[in-house]
Amino acid sequence: MDLDLAQVRAFVQAAGELHFGHAAEELSISQQALSKRIARLESTLGRRLLDRGGQGVRLTEAGRRFLEPARQALAAADLAVAAVLDTHRPLRIDVWGHLYAPMRTLAQVATGEPRLELGHGRDLPSVITALLHGDIDAAFGRVHAPLSAELTHRLVRLEPVDAILHTDHPLANAPAIRPAQLRDGVLWTPGALHRLDFLHRFAMAFGIHEHAEGTNLGLDHFLDDLAADTHRFSLLPADIPLPPHPAIRSVPLIDPTPLYAWSLLWRGNGGHPLLDTLTSAFVTEAERNRWLEYDPTRDWLPERHSTDAGTSTPS
Structure with missing residues (x-):
């Protein structure tokens, strides 16, 4: 038939x-x-x-x-x-989680590759839809359930995050902060907390009950809103270059150190010849920079992840 x-x-x-x-x-x-x-x-x-x-x-x-x-x-x-x-068509890749600046990692891996067509500004559900419809070939961001069975992802980076807080916050002058010490603070989020999986899980894991929400209009606006209240704090990658702000300080988190997990996501059947090239570049960069180091006695992840392609298993 x-x-x-x-x-x-x-x-x-x-x-x-x-x-x-x-x-x-x-x-x-x-x-x-x-x-x-x-x-x-x-x-x-x-x-x-x-x-x-x-x-x-x-x-x-x-x-x-x-x-x-x-x-x-x-x-x-x-x-x-x-x-x-499509042998000469650029690989179309999109990102999400733009407050955490995924372009920093992607640019580090993809520098010199002229056949990448980059997009930005989506959230994970939009990325999944675009992948399933064939509008893009791959995507890069933090993967969390639910995912379509037709998609595959590979963990490529575990990035430590710091606490960012007002310079007059009670913990601002500490050399390092334990997540549990933030329990009495106000978690500031660039959007509804239930839509921000990592921050939501962090708040639940460490007993943070108070939060306030703003609109994601970029990092400068985010820091200005954070500085409006001396009790607010939020999280950002440890190595992100913060714009100068007189009222904001970044402090390392320890015991445990939260790790933000970046993954490459694509349709399970692949398709674009550059996808293997991009995956290999991520693997090389991860080995060079020790991006996948994880010690459960020292670090915190909201989910268990595998460095191999596949789905993640909730902890």
Whole structure:
């Protein structure tokens, strides 16, 4: 039985949207054309894949069984086309977690590679969507659940973070701070705490109950808001170059030292020839700079990570 990939793509899009109008718009075809393609696919298979009724669009049992293999078939077809046509296309890579400046690490690894097309400004859910749709080839940031089963990631850097606080904060003059000492402070976050996985887990792990939220408008604005209250503190990578600010001090965290885990994320079937090159460059840089050193008696991670490709396991 030979399947028409246009019909399969129509089904997969409709199954993802559960709305024929939205699916047709994403595929740049009419809703009538979408319906015809799915009907022809169902006729070929001899099974109804989608139920369309007054309560909207729903997958049938056959549709649920067919969906994942259908996605894999489309991904394989896209890779076949890319192997022929995209050999000279830049590798499209996006980042997230911009307050923690992921471009610093990416630039260190990718310097001199003219075939990288860099984006920025997404959050993890947007990156996952872009990867699954094929809009980008890879992404770089902190990975946390939930992740699609179609994606793979590799841990490439564990970065210590410091406490940043007002110069009049009670702990500002300490040579180092234990996370537990911040329990009575106010954690300042560039957005809703429940959306900032690392900071959220840090607060839960060390009993920090008070927090205040602002808007992520860049590092300068973030530091100005942090300096508005002498009881506020936040976290930033230890080696990030802070802009001059008379009211802000950075102090190392110890016993344990929190580590921010950076990962490279891509579709499990890869696809772009530069992806292996980029992964190898990360591995080389990690070995040179000892980026993956971790001592559970000294360091704190919100999740256990593996240096091999795969998913992380919550601790």
